[in-house]
Amino acid sequence: MNTKEEILEILQDMHPEVDDFESIAELVHGGTLDSLNIVMLIAELSDRFDIEIPPQEVSYENFDTVAGLVAMVERLQEN
Numbered sequence: 388m389n390t391k392e393e394i395l396e397i398l399q400d401m402h403p404e405v406d407d408f409e410s411i412a413e414l415v416h417g418g419t420l421d422s423l424n425i426v427m428l429i430a431e432l433s434d435r436f437d438i439e440i441p442p443q444e445v446s447y448e449n450f451d452t453v454a455g456l457v458a459m460v461e462r463l464q465e466n
Contacts, residue, residue, distance in 0.1 A: 390436070391457045397431050398453070408453050415451045425450060432456075438463040 388396070398408045401424055405411070414420045420428065428450070429440050438460065449459040 390460055391453065393435060394432070394453060394456050394460065397428065397435065401427065411452075413451050414453075415447055420450065428456075432460060436460050436464060 395408055399405070402408075402419060405419060408414070408419075411417060411419055415425070425445070429445065432438065433440055440459075440463065444459055444463070449455045
């Protein structure tokens with residue numbers, strides 16, 4: 388399973404009622420993810436990908452789209 392597939396799996400577990408996360412242009416701004424979801428997502432991404440997500444990475448740019456999440460995780464894995 389690649390990074391994107393794993394992130395989609397995590398999101399699907401959090402919100403099984405959502406059919407296609409990739410079609411949502413604004414996960415946070417659009418209300419799909421709230422602050423509690425973001426905290427849970429940070430914990431799950433940290434565990435699943437063995438990364439540390441520093442506070443400065445918690446931004447709309449990184450959390451508002453699936454592509455942003457994938458880019459952030461892959462960037463943090465490189466460090």
